Amino acid sequence: MSEMTPDVVENFKIKAGLVGAVVTEQPSLAAAVQYVVDVCANKSPCEILADEPEAAVGPEKGPNGMPTRAKRIIAAPEIDKAVFADLAAKAEAQGFACLSEGLRKHLAGIDVGLSFAICGVAASGTCLVAGTQEDTRLAGMIAEINVIVLKKSTIYPDLPSVCGILRDLQKDAAVNYSTFITGPSRTADIERVPATGVHGPLELHIILLED
Numbered sequence: 001m002s003e004m005t006p007d008v009v010e011n012f013k014i015k016a017g018l019v020g021a022v023v024t025e026q027p028s029l030a031a032a033v034q035y036v037v038d039v040c041a042n043k044s045p046c047e048i049l050a051d052e053p054e055a056a057v058g059p060e061k062g063p064n065g066m067p068t069r070a071k072r073i074i075a076a077p078e079i080d081k082a083v084f085a086d087l088a089a090k091a092e093a094q095g096f097a098c099l100s101e102g103l104r105k106h107l108a109g110i111d112v113g114l115s116f117a118i119c120g121v122a123a124s125g126t127c128l129v130a131g132t133q134e135d136t137r138l139a140g141m142i143a144e145i146n147v148i149v150l151k152k153s154t155i156y157p158d159l160p161s162v163c164g165i166l167r168d169l170q171k172d173a174a175v176n177y178s179t180f181i182t183g184p185s186r187t188a189d190i191e192r193v194p195a196t197g198v199h200g201p202l203e204l205h206i207i208l209l210e211d
Contacts, residue, residue, distance in 0.1 A: 008122045009208070012155050016125030019183030021204040029083060029149075032207045036074065036147050037090045039205060040112045045069050046144050052108035069111070072096045075103055075143060076114040077135035087114070103138040113143030113201070118169070119162050120155040120206075121180075127206060128162060130169050130178040137177040146201035148181065153211045 013023045026032045046069045047062035048055055056070035074091050076084055077100050088098040096111075103110070115136060117127040127148045129140060140146050156162050169178050184204045 008155050008157055009152050011157075012120055012122040012125055013208070014125075015122065016183070016206055019125055021125060021183050021206050023206045023208065025208045027210075029209065030086065032149055032209060033083065033087045033090060035205075035207060036076075036087065036112060036114050037094060037096070039145055039147060040072055040074050040091070040096055041094055043111060043145060045072060046109045046111040048108040050108040052106065054105075055108060069109075072112075073099060073106060073110040074112045074114065075099045075106075075110050075135070075139040077101060077103070077139055078131045078133055079114065079116060101133070101135050103135045103142065107138075107142055110139075110143045112145045112147060113139030113141075114147045114149070115140055117148050117150040118154065119165055120150045121157075121159055121162060122155055123158040124182055126159075126180050126182040128165070128178065128180055130176055132175055132177070134177065137179060140179065140181060140201070143201050145203045145205065146181070146184070147205045147207065149207045149209060151209050151211055 016023050024035065026035055044062065045058050047064055047066040048069060049066055058068040058070040060068060062068045074087065074096055076087055076098065084100055091098040115129045118130050119128050120126065127150055129148060166178060169176050181204065184201050
């Protein structure tokens, strides 16, 4: 566990904001779950950006002229069962689907992906997300909005401080999808024009929690 100080947390918030992340503090895990559902409710329906024959299509097209999903999807693989049950109940009350697996059937895109960070790096506003299932990685790649829950006590000042954590993750599991995530997807590969969401989420939201 990091020796968390107010300066480290504040530095994380500043650096995460500078790279385009939306950082919020929530008083409890239940409030964080409600935040995820509210984010899904307040966004436009996900565009279907690849062939997905079984997808139900909504009446309107998205900003790229592509069809949109009739039913919004929140993906939350490898999270605590009680937390997932709470999320699923709140999502279903809004008419959303809530998935913990099988995301390969929805590669055309999902609305919101939820994951829990192992730790954060204050120097760059980075979150380390890890899991033993491919769905955990997909939830952060194919979602239009990626939401990460991060405990303040697991924020470290710089990258060298988390090297031991990364080594432990890699040696303790035969398969581990470890990913450092800094801000939403961003590239300037084409004529050096910045574009967001080309290789991943359009938005990154980080929810900071007390232990």
